[in-house]
Amino acid sequence: MTKKFLEGSRAVAEAVARCKPQVVSAYPITPQTHIVAELAQMVSDGELKAEYVNVESEHSAASVILGASATGVRVYTATTSQGMMLMNEVIYNIAGMRMPCVMTLVNRSVSAPLNIWTDHQDSISVRDAGWLQLYAENNQDAADYMFQAYRLAEDHRVMLPVMVCMDGFVLSHAYETIDVPEQEEVDRFLPPYDPIYKLDPEDPLTFGAYAEPDKYTETRYMIHETMCRALSIIPEVSAEFKRVFGRPSGGLVEGYKLEDANTAIVALGSVNGIIRETVDQLRARGRKVGALKVITFRPFPTEAVVQALGYMRDIVVLDRAVSLGSGGPLATEIAAAFNGRRGAPKVHSTIGGLGGRDITEATVKSAIDRSLNGTGESRFLDLNPDLELEGIS
Numbered sequence: 001m002t003k004k005f006l007e008g009s010r011a012v013a014e015a016v017a018r019c020k021p022q023v024v025s026a027y028p029i030t031p032q033t034h035i036v037a038e039l040a041q042m043v044s045d046g047e048l049k050a051e052y053v054n055v056e057s058e059h060s061a062a063s064v065i066l067g068a069s070a071t072g073v074r075v076y077t078a079t080t081s082q083g084m085m086l087m088n089e090v091i092y093n094i095a096g097m098r099m100p101c102v103m104t105l106v107n108r109s110v111s112a113p114l115n116i117w118t119d120h121q122d123s124i125s126v127r128d129a130g131w132l133q134l135y136a137e138n139n140q141d142a143a144d145y146m147f148q149a150y151r152l153a154e155d156h157r158v159m160l161p162v163m164v165c166m167d168g169f170v171l172s173h174a175y176e177t178i179d180v181p182e183q184e185e186v187d188r189f190l191p192p193y194d195p196i197y198k199l200d201p202e203d204p205l206t207f208g209a210y211a212e213p214d215k216y217t218e219t220r221y222m223i224h225e226t227m228c229r230a231l232s233i234i235p236e237v238s239a240e241f242k243r244v245f246g247r248p249s250g251g252l253v254e255g256y257k258l259e260d261a262n263t264a265i266v267a268l269g270s271v272n273g274i275i276r277e278t279v280d281q282l283r284a285r286g287r288k289v290g291a292l293k294v295i296t297f298r299p300f301p302t303e304a305v306v307q308a309l310g311y312m313r314d315i316v317v318l319d320r321a322v323s324l325g326s327g328g329p330l331a332t333e334i335a336a337a338f339n340g341r342r343g344a345p346k347v348h349s350t351i352g353g354l355g356g357r358d359i360t361e362a363t364v365k366s367a368i369d370r371s372l373n374g375t376g377e378s379r380f381l382d383l384n385p386d387l388e389l390e391g392i393s
Contacts (some may be wrong), residue, residue: 001245002180008139008171009034011178012078012104012164015143017048018186019102019150022073025053025064030116031168032080032106039076058083062090069099070207072198074150077101080168081108084122088129094161095130095223097207100153100193101161102146103131107269107320108168109355117356118168120268120321123297124329130223132162132230133298134250135268139176141295142166144241144249147181147190151237154193158230160223165297167270169356181245189244227299234296252301254293255308257283261290262313264345265368266305268294268330271318271359278364289368294330302337310338312345316371318364318381320353327351327379348372352381 006014012035016024024043026036042048051068055061058079065075079087084105094101105123109115123133132152136142142164149162166172197205211219231252238250256276258264265275272293282289292308294301309315319328326332331349338344348371353359363381370381383389 001182001185004178004180005175006139006178006180007034007173007175008142008166009173010038011139011143011176011180012146012166013038013042014180015146016076016104017042018181018183019076019146019190020074021050021076023051023053023065023068023075024077025055025061025068025075026077026079027055027058027061027083029058029080029083031108031172032078032083032104034172035078035104035106058086059090062087062094065101066090066094066097066099069094069101070097070199072193072195074154074193075101076103078104078106080106081110081116081122084126085110088126091126091129091131093208096219098159099161100150100159102149102153103161103163104142104146105163105165106168106172107165115355116168118170118320119354119356120165120319121354123163123165124321126163127298127329130160130227131298132158132160132227132234132296134162134164134296135294136164136166136171137270137272137293139166139171139174140178141249142171143178143180147186148237148241148250150190151240152230152234155233155237156194156196157233158226159196160226160230165269170270179245179247185244189241231296231299231301231303250295252296252304253308254295256291256293258290258292258308260288262288263316263368263372264290264292264309264312264314265316265318265364266292266294266309266330266334267318267320268297269320271320271353274359274361275318275364278361281361282365282368297330297333300333300337305334305337306341309345310341314348314372315345316348316350316368318353318359318367319349319351322351322354349379350381351379357382
């Protein structure tokens with residue numbers, strides 16, 4: 001293991017290279033560009049023995065890795081925001097064909113209006129596509145989860161694609177000291193890809209065939225059943241990561257000072273750092289507050305959430321995405337986890353950090369105070385008082 005001071009995108013690129021993908025294809029789009037630019041340079045310099053396929057769009061990039069994966073090789077792509085929207089059709093095909101592709105999604109807001117800063121609307125928009133989703137808090141997570149993503153995707157009990165989500169700019173363009181494993185360590189953790197099925201002229205197969213109503217439901221059921229099974233495989237892979245690399249990483253959820261808390265704040269991604277700092281401040285003032293970082297959003301870890309938070313009085317969820325006309329997507333999942341359970345905590349939905357707006361300690365405190373005090377009709381935090389907020393009528 002070597003410590004390096006790296007930009008987040010470079011850390012991810014180095015992790016991907018150590019996974020030895022044989023085909024890489026992507027289209028550059030801010031803030032994802034640095035990852036694939038670094039990989040392209042590695043291929044050009046002979047450091048990574050892979051085919052780097054230049055394409056004219058994200059739809060094509062996803063199509064390339066789908067086709068390459070079907071031939072039985074390890075693949076990689078990355079995208080963000082509008083690129084994910086353009087990939088959408090192929091994203092569903094990849095999962096439906098059970099192709100173990102791996103992607104880094106560098107989270108960015110979705111137009112319109114045009115905004116290049118971070119929130120989670122892009123990854124949340126494909127939460128039902130059949131991809132496992134892991135959310136990184138920091139750049140060490142973003143790199144570590146790449147190794148685990150390939151282990152999960154290529155596990156014969158799973159054989160589904162995996163998306164590692166990292167916040168744009170906040171992580172992708174930020175420099176941190178990263179533990180970068182040696183190639184030998186990665187090889188011990190991640191064996192060569194051994195496909196169950198692949199395209200072979202000597203043994204012809206059909207992928208993604210036409211399914212009439214008497215068969216289509218069963219394809220959805222099988223993906224759903226596999227997702228549920230993955231809830232036990234993800235901790236298994238995380239434990240193996242700790243055994244090989246000597247430090248914990250990944251899993252389903254991660255709690256912070258929950259043991260004696262009566263209120264917990266829950267979130268995805270990089271905001272968990274500022275949440276923990278806020279928890280420390282509030283505890284110094286005598287408030288019994290804790291935090292829960294959700295790492296795995298798909299499949300959703302219902303039982304792990306209930307086990308961690310079941311004895312809380314209140315759960316405040318801070319979403320960086322919004323299901324327009326409904327509320328926070330993570331809050332909806334948390335509330336559903338406790339639906340019908342006796343003595344369930346009260347779940348409060350708050351939405352902040354959209355379009356890259358800063359989430360500060362004051363934002364987190366506001367989320368907690370407004371939720372517990374029931375002040376303010378809007379679930380949205382830090383709305384600009386100088387803007388006209390009336391809808392079109």
